[in-house]
Amino acid sequence: MHRLVGRRAVTLALACLGATGVLQAFSPYFLTTANLTTILHNSVELLLISLGVSFILATAGIDISVGGALGISAIFIGWSVEAGWPLAATVAIGPLVGTCLGMVSGIVIVAGKVPPIIATLGLFGLYRAAIFLLLGGSWISGLPNTLAPFVNGAILGMPVVALYVLAFYFLGWLILRWFPLGTGILAVGGNERAARLAGVDVGKSKFLVYAMTGFLVGFAALLYVARYRNVETSTGETIALDAIVAAVLGGSSVLGGRANLFGTLLGVLLVRLLQNGFVLAGVPSLWEQVITGLLLLLVLILDMFAARNARLEME
Amino acid sequence: MVASFKNMRLAGLVAIWIFALAFFAIRSPAFFSLANVSSILQFSTLLALVTLGQTLVILAGGGGIDLSVGGIVSLSGLAIAFGVKGGLNPYLASLGGITFGGFLGLINGLLVTKFRLLPLMATLATSYAYNGLSVALTEGAPLSGLPMSFGTLGQRSIAGIPLHTVLIVLPSFLILELVLWQMPVGRWIYAIGGNERACRLLGLPVDLIRLGIYVHSGLTAALAGLVADSWLLSARPNIGENLELLSLTAALLGGTSIFGGSGGLAGSLVAVFFFTSLQAGLQMLNVNAIWQLGFVGCFLILSVLLDRIIRGEETK
Numbered sequence: 280m281h282r283l284v285g286r287r288a289v290t291l292a293l294a295c296l297g298a299t300g301v302l303q304a305f306s307p308y309f310l311t312t313a314n315l316t317t318i319l320h321n322s323v324e325l326l327l328i329s330l331g332v333s334f335i336l337a338t339a340g341i342d343i344s345v346g347g348a349l350g351i352s353a354i355f356i357g358w359s360v361e362a363g364w365p366l367a368a369t370v371a372i373g374p375l376v377g378t379c380l381g382m383v384s385g386i387v388i389v390a391g392k393v394p395p396i397i398a399t400l401g402l403f404g405l406y407r408a409a410i411f412l413l414l415g416g417s418w419i420s421g422l423p424n425t426l427a428p429f430v431n432g433a434i435l436g437m438p439v440v441a442l443y444v445l446a447f448y449f450l451g452w453l454i455l456r457w458f459p460l461g462t463g464i465l466a467v468g469g470n471e472r473a474a475r476l477a478g479v480d481v482g483k484s485k486f487l488v489y490a491m492t493g494f495l496v497g498f499a500a501l502l503y504v505a506r507y508r509n510v511e512t513s514t515g516e517t518i519a520l521d522a523i524v525a526a527v528l529g530g531s532s533v534l535g536g537r538a539n540l541f542g543t544l545l546g547v548l549l550v551r552l553l554q555n556g557f558v559l560a561g562v563p564s565l566w567e568q569v570i571t572g573l574l575l576l577l578v579l580i581l582d583m584f585a586a587r588n589a590r591l592e593m594e
Numbered sequence: 595m596v597a598s599f600k601n602m603r604l605a606g607l608v609a610i611w612i613f614a615l616a617f618f619a620i621r622s623p624a625f626f627s628l629a630n631v632s633s634i635l636q637f638s639t640l641l642a643l644v645t646l647g648q649t650l651v652i653l654a655g656g657g658g659i660d661l662s663v664g665g666i667v668s669l670s671g672l673a674i675a676f677g678v679k680g681g682l683n684p685y686l687a688s689l690g691g692i693t694f695g696g697f698l699g700l701i702n703g704l705l706v707t708k709f710r711l712l713p714l715m716a717t718l719a720t721s722y723a724y725n726g727l728s729v730a731l732t733e734g735a736p737l738s739g740l741p742m743s744f745g746t747l748g749q750r751s752i753a754g755i756p757l758h759t760v761l762i763v764l765p766s767f768l769i770l771e772l773v774l775w776q777m778p779v780g781r782w783i784y785a786i787g788g789n790e791r792a793c794r795l796l797g798l799p800v801d802l803i804r805l806g807i808y809v810h811s812g813l814t815a816a817l818a819g820l821v822a823d824s825w826l827l828s829a830r831p832n833i834g835e836n837l838e839l840l841s842l843t844a845a846l847l848g849g850t851s852i853f854g855g856s857g858g859l860a861g862s863l864v865a866v867f868f869f870t871s872l873q874a875g876l877q878m879l880n881v882n883a884i885w886q887l888g889f890v891g892c893f894l895i896l897s898v899l900l901d902r903i904i905r906g907e908e909t910k
Binding site: 393407563566569571575579 | 727852898
């Protein structure tokens with residue numbers, strides 16, 4: 280039991296419960312089915328993107344361009360819906376664009392040997408400019424409901440969107456736990472030189488991680504457009520930070536070599552739960568960025584102390 | 595060899611800049627008017643100040659990067675405007691705001707040196723906190739209505755050169771160059787960036803120097819906030835937007851190595867003037883300002899790529 284779930288997940292689950300208790304005290308509306316559904320609803324895109332970011336952090340990388348890639352993918356999906364493409368093509372275009380953008384990051388980082396923070400910061404600037412230019416200042420809104428069959432409906436009482444998310448997490452877990460690729464990814468993040476000497480294709484592992492994240496971002500864009508049926512210039516502006524916070528909360532180390540997908544899942548829920556709860560408790564939503572930034576600092580500092588204690592215990 | 599390479603790189607950058615100037619001058623004859631040159635300098639000050647701080651942070655190595663500079667510009671600008679509107683003596687308010695910027699930098703520095711967080715993670719988190727704070731505290735609306743007398747620094751000019759270029763940017767640059775090249779601390783900054791472990795074994799106060807460098811970055815960002823306040827006679831909560839991307843790009847394009855230990859301020863400053871000329875030129879040609887963001891993003895990646903190709907594998 281302990282091995283299967285892990286101490287991190289237990290801590291996070293308890294943190295979720297604790298936060299729920301406190302927030303419920305501030306707003307009786309918090310613990311209602313309607314509100315909890317809203318929280319889950321708001322978590323979907325972040326769940327997918329955080330999954331990718333967990334893999335990237337595991338290779339000791341970072342991606343702050345995901346928000347820009349989400350916006351661009353969403354624009355292409357929006358256009359294809361407007362143009363009346365068949366459902367299959369509309370569904371395919373988002374992940375396709377996302378994967379291409381992820382591959383761009385991968386190529387710059389692997390072939391160009393540009394540090395991930397520089398590469399993705401530069402690409403983020405580029406993507407944001409591209410979003411403005413593609414949209415031409417106006418938003419895509421009031422799209423027809425073409426994508427509804429793809430996101431509405433349920434199988435055995437589970438909404439299909441939840442099934443998509445769980446399927447991706449299961450796949451991610453399989454790769455990480457049972458496939459050489461996953462072992463390679465963790466090895467690259469743990470000690471790149473050692474991994475290379477041990478025969479891991481470092482470049483391939485890194486490249487695939489960014490491409491995979493691109494795919495997930497594109498899929499998140501697809502769900503976003505299907506559910507909200509509009510694309511704004513600000514779409515995805517702050518999602519990079521949310522994703523990093525969720526992954527780090529979940530137990531991914533920013534130094535690489537570690538990933539905990541179940542933890543990431545709980546981390547996303549905790550982030551969205553807090554953001555929702557603070558609004559219900561009367562904190563203006565403008566404070567969301569501040570709270571998320573401070574949350575990241577808090578987790579990083581706690582992690583640092585935990586690592587230091589673990590080192591001391593070993594000595 | 596190293597010196598000649600550095601000069602070649604600087605010369606190359608100056609050549610690109612002159613090429614851009616020539617291009618804009620041909621396409622738009624008014625480009626070289628006194629008013630336009632003056633406005634380029636006007637625009638350059640914010641970026642120049644922030645870039646001076648950013649360059650030192652990167653020079654000192656250890657993965658040094660300050661993503662929170664934009665947030666510090668906005669937040670300390672607000673602090674100054676708040677003080678002045680509250681009836682505080684403008685000099686005192688400015689001094690207070692600059693100290694506040696230094697304090698925000700100190701937080702970054704402590705997170706990096708005491709708590710041993712990765713600089714990029716620590717400053718990413720504080721950048722959201724600082725930017726978020728300046729938007730949340732003002733609800734997104736600028737704090738305007740500063741007295742006209744407060745505009746001297748930001749709006750006056752001597753022979754077409756803005757007062758703040760003469761009074762703040764040039765002296766800061768000269769003093770920092772002097773410190774970097776003539777004082778032990780300056781040499782230590784390069785040494786730490788080059789080989790941190792060796793410096794620790796030598797007994798250099800590595801952490802203290804690094805802490806000071808983040809505080810310095812906060813101070814220069816706050817100075818930029820002061821100039822912005824005085825120029826616009828209002829404090830905008832988003833005035834620092836994109837300055838982290840721009841300053842980082844200027845520093846790297848100017849020849850500072852992302853791994854620290856080599857580079858300098860002169861290149862950074864040339865890159866700043868190049869960017870602001872580009873901005874002004876594109877504006878005169880009626881090109882959407884958002885293009886600049888895209889260009890800068892490309893420059894950032896290209897400058898690191900170029901660095902790798904020129905220096906080969908010696909940078910690891």
